Amino acid sequence: MDICYxxxxxxxxxxxxxxxxxxxxxxAGKRLVPLRRSKSHARRCGFPDCExxxxxxxxxxFHYRQDYEGRMLTPAPTRRVRPIQPDQRYGDTGLxxxxxxxxxxxxxxxxxxxxxxxxxxYACRECQTLLRFNINRLxxxxxxxKQGGKCKICGNVCPAHGDRLAVDHDHACCQEDRxxxxxxxxxxxxxxxxxxxxxxxxxxxxxxxxxxxLESKTIPAGKVRRKMKAPLVMKLLRDASGA
Numbered sequence: 040m041d042i043c044y045x046x047x048x049x050x051x052x053x054x055x056x057x058x059x060x061x062x063x064x065x066x067a068g069k070r071l072v073p074l075r076r077s078k079s080h081a082r083r084c085g086f087p088d089c090e091x092x093x094x095x096x097x098x099x100x101f102h103y104r105q106d107y108e109g110r111m112l113t114p115a116p117t118r119r120v121r122p123i124q125p126d127q128r129y130g131d132t133g134l135x136x137x138x139x140x141x142x143x144x145x146x147x148x149x150x151x152x153x154x155x156x157x158x159x160x161y162a163c164r165e166c167q168t169l170l171r172f173n174i175n176r177l178x179x180x181x182x183x184x185k186q187g188g189k190c191k192i193c194g195n196v197c198p199a200h201g202d203r204l205a206v207d208h209d210h211a212c213c214q215e216d217r218x219x220x221x222x223x224x225x226x227x228x229x230x231x232x233x234x235x236x237x238x239x240x241x242x243x244x245x246x247x248x249x250x251x252x253l254e255s256k257t258i259p260a261g262k263v264r265r266k267m268k269a270p271l272v273m274k275l276l277r278d279a280s281g282a
Contacts, residue, residue: 045071049090055156066153089115135159139166139175172206173220179206182226191225192235205232210240 043050043058050058057065060074084091084099091099098106101115134143138161149159150167160167165176183204189196190204204226212222227235238244 045073047073049092050074068153068158084115086112086115091115137161137163137166137176139163139170140177142177169206171216172208172218172223174206174223179226182223186226190228190231192227192231195228205229207232207235 041052041056042048043052043061044056045058045061048058048061050060053059054062055065058074061071064071082093083089084093084102085097086099086102089099089102091101094100094103096103096106098112099115102112105112132143133146135146135149136143137148140163142163144163146159148163148165149161150164151158152160155161162170163176165179169175169179186204187196188204191207205228206218207224207227208218209222209224213219235245238248
């Protein structure tokens with residue numbers, strides 16, 4: 040039987056190698072402190088040399104069950120204290136290993152998650168964000184360097200951290216904002232990513248919009264309005280309509 044690993048607590052383990060009282064303290068984000076003993080726990084078992092807390096009829100839970108079942112009372116087995124194994128996710132410098140990109144990062148790079156033993160996500164914040172695209176932080180940075188940190192459409196430079204380039208994927212393969220990882224087309228700035236999304240990723244509509252903008256482009260010199268022809272766009276439109 041395992042007991043709570045909090046120093047001086049001999050209660051039975053409830054969850055995450057803690058008793059129910061210390062587990063409630065941990066899950067609430069509080070510092071672990073010794074539990075106050077209730078009246079029922081102020082007594083000890085009446086069996087000779089038994090150091091367990093009182094449960095009922097003058098005995099601990101182990102001897103109470105023996106007495107209830109009419110068996111001969113025997114010494115309770117020694118409780119096994121499980122040694123705390125060192126966390127392999129932490130390096131010698133105190134950095135934490137990301138489960139997605141396998142890189143040691145500072146603890147601040149991981150989001151809060153009270154369901155884990157140390158209260159942090161197993162994956163870093165960036166990998167958590169990219170998880171829906173089935174890529175990790177290193178794969179994103181490889182694409183970012185390949186594009187020179189620029190949007191693949193407008194060519195504007197975006198920083199590697201901060202205002203990140205959005206991951207664009209083929210919505211004909213994967214709907215909404217998730218990707219299988221194989222249909223990723225590139226990295227786009229937010230305006231370009233929003234623009235092609237509003238045009239439903241339809242090349243014909245995008246070419247019509249380009250024709251409209253080029254033909255109605257105004258040159259402010261002398262306040263003379265001139266229309267710019269777009270023969271290449273018109274040729275592409277004819278080819279697209281005839282396809």
